[in-house]
Amino acid sequence: MSETMETDGYACRVVDLKKEYVLKSETVRALRGVTFDIPVGDYVAIMGPSGSGKSTLLNVLGCLDQPTSGSLWLGNDDAAKMSDDELADIRSQRIGFVFQAYNLIQQLTVVENIQVPLFYQGRPLSPEQRKRCHDLAKMVGLGDRLDHRPTQLSGGQQQRVAIARSLVNDPYFILADEPTGNLDSRTTEEILQLFERLNNEGRTIILVTHEDEVSKRAKRVVRLKDGRLQWDRINSQEVRDEAARYALENMPVEV
Amino acid sequence: MGLWLGTIQLGVKSLWLHPMRSILTVLGIFIGVASVIWLLAISKGIGDEAQRQIESLGADTIMIRTVKPPSEKLSSQGLTPYGLTREEYDMLVATIPTVRSAIPIREMRRQFQFKNRKLDGRLVGCTPEYAEVTKLELTSGHFITDAENFARDCHCVLSAKVAEKLFPYEDPVGQRIYMPENQDFYLVVGVLKPKGATAAIGGSMAAQDFSNDVYIPIRTLQQRIGDTVMTMRSGSREGEIIELNQITLRCRDVTDVKKTAELVGAALDSHSKMEDIAVVVPLELLEQARTTRAMFMLFMGMIAAISLLVGGIGIMNIMLATVTERTREIGIRRALGAKRRDIIRQFLVETSVLSLTGGITGILFGLLCGPAVTMARTLANTWFEKQMMDLPEVVRTVQPSIVPESIPGAFFISLVVGLVFGIYPATRAAKMNPIEALRHE
Ligand SMILES: Nc1ncnc2c1ncn2[C@@H]1O[C@H](COP(=O)(O)OP(=O)(O)OP(=O)(O)O)[C@@H](O)[C@H]1O
Ligand SMILES: [Mg+2]
Numbered sequence: 214m215s216e217t218m219e220t221d222g223y224a225c226r227v228v229d230l231k232k233e234y235v236l237k238s239e240t241v242r243a244l245r246g247v248t249f250d251i252p253v254g255d256y257v258a259i260m261g262p263s264g265s266g267k268s269t270l271l272n273v274l275g276c277l278d279q280p281t282s283g284s285l286w287l288g289n290d291d292a293a294k295m296s297d298d299e300l301a302d303i304r305s306q307r308i309g310f311v312f313q314a315y316n317l318i319q320q321l322t323v324v325e326n327i328q329v330p331l332f333y334q335g336r337p338l339s340p341e342q343r344k345r346c347h348d349l350a351k352m353v354g355l356g357d358r359l360d361h362r363p364t365q366l367s368g369g370q371q372q373r374v375a376i377a378r379s380l381v382n383d384p385y386f387i388l389a390d391e392p393t394g395n396l397d398s399r400t401t402e403e404i405l406q407l408f409e410r411l412n413n414e415g416r417t418i419i420l421v422t423h424e425d426e427v428s429k430r431a432k433r434v435v436r437l438k439d440g441r442l443q444w445d446r447i448n449s450q451e452v453r454d455e456a457a458r459y460a461l462e463n464m465p466v467e468v
Numbered sequence: 469m470g471l472w473l474g475t476i477q478l479g480v481k482s483l484w485l486h487p488m489r490s491i492l493t494v495l496g497i498f499i500g501v502a503s504v505i506w507l508l509a510i511s512k513g514i515g516d517e518a519q520r521q522i523e524s525l526g527a528d529t530i531m532i533r534t535v536k537p538p539s540e541k542l543s544s545q546g547l548t549p550y551g552l553t554r555e556e557y558d559m560l561v562a563t564i565p566t567v568r569s570a571i572p573i574r575e576m577r578r579q580f581q582f583k584n585r586k587l588d589g590r591l592v593g594c595t596p597e598y599a600e601v602t603k604l605e606l607t608s609g610h611f612i613t614d615a616e617n618f619a620r621d622c623h624c625v626l627s628a629k630v631a632e633k634l635f636p637y638e639d640p641v642g643q644r645i646y647m648p649e650n651q652d653f654y655l656v657v658g659v660l661k662p663k664g665a666t667a668a669i670g671g672s673m674a675a676q677d678f679s680n681d682v683y684i685p686i687r688t689l690q691q692r693i694g695d696t697v698m699t700m701r702s703g704s705r706e707g708e709i710i711e712l713n714q715i716t717l718r719c720r721d722v723t724d725v726k727k728t729a730e731l732v733g734a735a736l737d738s739h740s741k742m743e744d745i746a747v748v749v750p751l752e753l754l755e756q757a758r759t760t761r762a763m764f765m766l767f768m769g770m771i772a773a774i775s776l777l778v779g780g781i782g783i784m785n786i787m788l789a790t791v792t793e794r795t796r797e798i799g800i801r802r803a804l805g806a807k808r809r810d811i812i813r814q815f816l817v818e819t820s821v822l823s824l825t826g827g828i829t830g831i832l833f834g835l836l837c838g839p840a841v842t843m844a845r846t847l848a849n850t851w852f853e854k855q856m857m858d859l860p861e862v863v864r865t866v867q868p869s870i871v872p873e874s875i876p877g878a879f880f881i882s883l884v885v886g887l888v889f890g891i892y893p894a895t896r897a898a899k900m901n902p903i904e905a906l907r908h909e
Contacts (some may be wrong), residue, residue, distance in 0.1 A: 277803055277902050298807050305805020314798045316906065320481045332474060333805035378804075 224386040224417040230283035243269040245440040256412045261319035261437035277301040305333040309379025311389035313369040317363040349377040369400030386417035429456035481817040497826025500776030505834025507768035511867035515761030525750040537744040549709035550744040566724040573714040581646040582634040590678030593689030609658030610642040619687035624654040625683040628662040652825040780885035787893035799905025815894035823886025
């Protein structure tokens with residue numbers, strides 16, 4: 214295929230991506246050929262009914278899973294053709310993950326959790342990197358809780374630690390699979406504002422969501438259906454502002 | 469290096485999440501390692517003591533003992549002479565060229581008296597060389613001399629205990645002790661230092677303890693008491709006619725011992741019918757003792773190894789549980805960039821921390837073996853004095869001696885146990901599919 218794909222200005226490019234799960238009785242075709250580009254600085258919401266392949270796509274984008282065929286260009290590398298170890302390197306150096314279930318490591322403190330991806334880059338932490346971890350914790354508003362354990366934090370706080378962790382390796386893009394799925398509307402708003410701020414600072418964000426209110430806040434919505442791209446739209450600035458205002462107005466009153 | 473340090477820190481943190489569980493696992497290895505060191509040290513202590521007792525007989529000596537023949541070999545009326553004779557002694561000295569010196573010995577039970585103090589002990593008639601061969605040392609005076617033996621002087625040398633019992637206040641040297649059975653006085657010319665027991669020889673199964681001995685020149689004994697000894701025992705008279713109880717031969721060199729023993733056996737072949745002598749070769753005993761010790765240590769080592777194995781299985785059990793429990797964590801780490809080998813390393817480090825903690829504390833406890841045994845014995849002696857006396861001699865006196873190789877050995881084994889029993893859980897953790905691991909629970 215196009216070994217000389219133009220990748221400048223793109224966080225990633227997905228070309229005819231297919232993913233099949235071969236089971237005993239049948240073959241599940243979770244992705245049936247998906248093609249789209251994500252320019253640097255984009256903010257994409259992936260939507261679609263349950264079982265349409267959203268998580269599968271996100272796992273492939275996050276180099277956690279390998280596609281059956283197709284290409285995934287990250288910079289000048291095609292991640293679809295990489296070995297397990299190379300994919301691990303990509304994950305620790307170029308990708309930031311945010312999960313629905315926060316997925317912090319219980320025995321580590323806030324700062325230590327933020328450091329984990331650096332730990333797997335195979336070098337001892339430099340003083341600058343340590344400082345960066347502290348700065349990130351401050352940035353997500355947890356500067357005074359550096360030594361707390363995940364169990365001592367609320368869900369929203371844990372998710373903010375997870376976001377700080379996803380930024381620590383200065384990734385090409387942040388992948389978030391239903392990051393607000395476990396949160397109430399107030400905390401959801403906190404997280405969405407944080408994403409918006411990051412996006413304004415130039416971060417590329419890809420998130421999977423079921424909620425229209427969340428997807429309207431993104432710059433672009435990609436909808437999957439039965440493993441295929443159903444449509445791919447840009448949210449106008451009015452739609453996004455309207456959604457933000459609506460969210461603030463309908464915020465439950467604090468008790 | 470920093471990476472390993474980080475991994476170790478992390479391992480300790482993870483283990484500390486379940487302190488009780490980790491401590492119990494460590495305990496398994498701790499017990500295994502400590503028992504390796506203890507069991508080896510104690511068996512070596514026992515073996516060393518046996519060896520020391522045999523060595524104190526002298527590796528270059530051969531002992532020929534008179535033993536009481538089976539009763540059917542003795543005539544029913546009167547006393548039958550048996551055992552070694554002076555003639556045979558002269559013959560051995562004259563005909564066996566590898567013999568450097570030979571000591572004739574006659575022993576009997578006697579009562580010793582001084583003033584109103586009495587003591588039952590053993591009277592030993594011997595020659596001056598006896599002191600050297602049996603490694604007797606003097607605190608005062610001198611041992612029997614050739615001149616005294618030749619002149620048949622009524623002189624005697626006391627063992628430390630006899631001196632202490634008969635002369636609690638006086639200096640024994642220069643005093644006379646009395647032997648009521650033959651109504652003789654003997655001038656004390658020397659006192660011995662206390663001496664540890666030697667290995668059992670000849671007819672007496674118990675170790676020879678020398679503690680109640682009195683030594684006189686053999687020619688004196690021969691003249692004053694003679695060969696026939698009658699004793700009153702519970703009303704009836706018993707007697708024996710023996711010329712010599714023992715001949716101790718000293719070879720010119722340790723390498724001559726085997727050949728000399730054969731020659732002695734051949735020369736004294738006439739006794740085989742009566743079965744009234746026994747030949748004891750300490751060198752052979754020594755070799756036997758060495759083999760026994762090696763077997764014993766091997767056996768003890770195996771027991772200890774089994775307990776280490778059990779400890780190792782404990783580690784594996786815990787690690788497998790941990791891997792299942794931490795499936796989610798493994799998924800997270802993989803998603804954040806951990807390679808399979810990073811996961812393997814993490815779990816191996818954890819098992820190694822467990823097994824090495826057990827190993828090191830086990831070694832430290834193992835090193836305490838000597839003092840601990842001494843202390844336990846002191847306590848037992850004060851609290852259970854009676855019961856202690858019933859225990860066998862070895863149990864009461866054994867002094868564990870740590871086998872130096874067992875320290876690095878135990879360390880190495882505990883490391884290997886950690887790695888061997890950690891590798892399976894670790895690879896299982898690493899093989900997990902990260903996506904499924906993330907979905908776990
Ligand atoms: N490991 C797997 N083995 C077999 N089939 C799988 C596997 N993972 C996903 N699938 C199938 O692939 C399809 C897409 O699943 P996916 O998890 O991507 O859906 P989704 O869009 O994320 O759904 P939801 O909104 O419910 O999370 C489904 O039909 C699912 O059953
Ligand atoms: Mg999903």
